[in-house]
Amino acid sequence: MSKLNIDQKTIKDLFADKKADFLIPDYQRPYAWGEKECQTLWDDIFAFAFPENDCDKFDSDNDEYFLGPIVTFKNEEGKQEIIDGQQRLTTLMLLLRAFYAIYGHMQDDRAIKTSKLIEQCIWKTDEFGDPDKNALKINSEVATDDEKNEFLYILIEGDAEGKHSRYAANFKFFQVKISEFLKSYPSYFSFLPIRILNNCILLPIEAESQDTALRIFSTLNDRGLPLSDADIFKAQFYKYYANKGKKDDFIKKWKALETLCNSIFHPLRGTPMDELFTRYMYYERALQENKSSTTEALRKFYERDGYALLKNDQTLENIIDLANFWKDVIAQNADRFSTQVLCQLFILNYAPNGMWTYFLSVYYMANRNSDGELNDEDLYTFLNQTIAFVWAYAITNPGVNALRAPIYAEMINIVKHKTIEFRGYMFDRDHVKRAFLNYRFGNNRAITKAMLAWWCFQQEGQELLSSETVFEIEHIYAKNRQTKEKSLEKPELLESLGNKAILERRINIRASDYRFEDKIKYYQGYINNRNQRKEGTKNIELLKLSKTATDFTGVDIEHRNQHIIWSFMEYLTQNGLMK
Known part of the structure; x- marks a missing residue:
């Protein structure tokens, strides 16, 4: 059984751990969060940190806000390779860096302590807790992300001026939000980042292998697409x-x-x-x-x-x-x-x-x-x-x-x-004939339309049909006609191949419930009452039928059905597939 290391942690505990060393691997998809997702995150965190816009209604000992799981595994280089949580983790890093860009210049004692904690979350630190600001705790190697270097630059420098990546846009978004927060709630300034660090919870799940991590991701993730x-x-x-x-x-x-x-x-x-x-x-x-x-x-x-x-x-x-x-x-x-x-x-x-x-x-x-x-x-x-x-x-x-x-x-x-x-799999003529005669070619069976598409092109002069045109199954003798007239002595003929053809959807919608004599104009095309030309079908068999017949009866269905079956058996013979 695969071993899992699961331990609910605050953002501070997860990011500030001296062993934290996250890698967004090369096979991950590029960063995709935009302003909408960042706005939702900001609104949710703010509402959590200040219930009803009241700083005093927050219980710092018991209140928690769950941000979701982070699925990783330790790769051969000892880095925590991120399988799930890339978007969340990246955005939280940008949020913390935006706080640091502003709070890092404040001389207030609480701001200084907050900045120190953020430093430990973003950068690797020495034994005294001092950061090496060129050594980030997260790295991105996403192969198809041309903007990943901007992410790393922003984390190191805290500057997104002149940059237009998603990373830069989201970093600037958080800078604006933090500035607005400081203006609107100046007395709360020390509480928001510390409550994010101490009371926002992640669920890191460390698997022992990439395969295990991918399976966990596929099980947990119902929001985005799992890695393919x-x-x-x-x-x-x-x-x-x-x-x-x-x-x-x-x-x-x-x-x-x-x-x-x-x-x-x-x-x-x-x-x-x-x-x-x-x-x-x-x-x-x-x-x-x-x-x-x-x-x-x-x-x-x-x-x-x-x-x-x-x-x-x-x-x-x-x-x-x-x-x-x-x-x-x-x-x-x-x-x-x-x-x-x-x-x-x-x-x-x-x-x-x-x-x-x-x-x-x-x-x-x-x-x-x-x-x-x-x-x-x-x-x-x-x-x-x-x-x-x-x-x-x-x-x-x-x-x-x-x-x-x-x-x-x-x-x-x-x-x-x-x-x-196809040695060993050739067909017996009698077996094929019995199978055809006993098979019910319902419209919901894929082979029904497949047979009709094949039959369409057995007609001399049939031109290529566009693959972009939607074709449906047409009942030449309409089902509605049988319901009203009951003129088929063998009702089962209604669903036989002999009564079906492929027909453009736009025509099938119009012609589906009519007697054959009424279908003719739809098969051939006509001028409507607004003097517009409505094109007929490209199915040459239906075109020919509309020009040579005035009705389509049970006898016609049986003859056509036999013709289709016989022709297909000959087709098998021509292709060397009959015993």
Whole structure:
């Protein structure tokens, strides 16, 4: 069991401890508190120190104000590395330094004693308690914080003139507040800082390791984002490139990569950068010929052998290249991909699970040329195989975990430049047919829209659809029509694939409750009563249907349903996936 050192302490007891030596590590995020947070802190502390604006209503022996936990661990250099509490700790240091900047010049006996206590909180002291004003009790090494040196300068010099960082702005804010306090409550001047030092409480939690500290942080912190795996990876990269004299170059690349990931990845769990590292992990995993269906945690994978993978010049460049590849996929970049490839990528956006993103990432890393390009025909073949296999597997073997074994095995074949065959996982025609006929394609099942997206592009002449357009599932024979007319002899046909199509949301909203003859104008587009043109659908099958049919009946649904199923089985055969 991990050992924890937990001991509630006042600000004075925590900061003035001669052993106090805090480090904001390189993997932390930059300081983020602004005036709003500082105003809240000031208001709360003032209200605590002077209840009802009355100095005498404060009980110095018993009153306490809890500021929150501070989670640290002692690193190899003996410094208390801050995992949680960075924002609080930094702001309190700025507040104390602002007090010192004013009280340090006062000759009043109480001000002198207060200043002496603050000195012991900010600077390291000798055995007589005298401060070394070049030796702070806190340091910041945050890799992506260009302003951290201003923080240290302000603590040492007590001067923020001409500086515009968050540190400087907050320091100036506290200076103004303290000056206003002294003017408004001159008789209280000695009480505010001493009550902050003696009666404001922190809960320092010292863990025995970084991992333990991170777990505690994730458990305790419900306000901000806990440190991500990518933050830890950033620290390893930073140390590696700093040792090579390339620190600034790394920081520039990392910031650009972070911005790019934030714009293209929107994972349900973890950060956008974590998502990129996950996609790259599968490539490295395949190179290691690891086809185990149990996937280790992201950080556990990269921390092997002392983060050896991150101490390699090629790794960061590979990850950046992979991010740019996905940027072009998401942007539907026609300069990079042919129309036929972009159509397949559009279909994959509706995949029933996200496994395809890992599969494609491995394919790209293994097959790109020196310019980051892929052979178009080979890529087109690969994407068709992926769609055929993943779609069929989702119906015959539901559950993303079931997909791991065949996909992981093929990832290894990809990096070995072997033919993708899904050996041992090919489909039996009768089994696939029964699975399709027995499957209920409800709108809440991801495979339903996935099948409809695939079917849309099986139509001759279908143009590429924009990935930015929101498509919904359209019931060609409207559900409301069945409720009112009950003209379908087989009500179950209403929810079959034969009665569904993908349709732009803006059109689906208008057309959803109408008889087919009324839907035609919405499919085709029309001029409204304000003489405005309302565009029709880009789904060419619905366009053709609206021009050749006057109704859509149960018989039409059955015929279309059979056609979709038969066509998909032929698609499996064409891609070499049928036994």
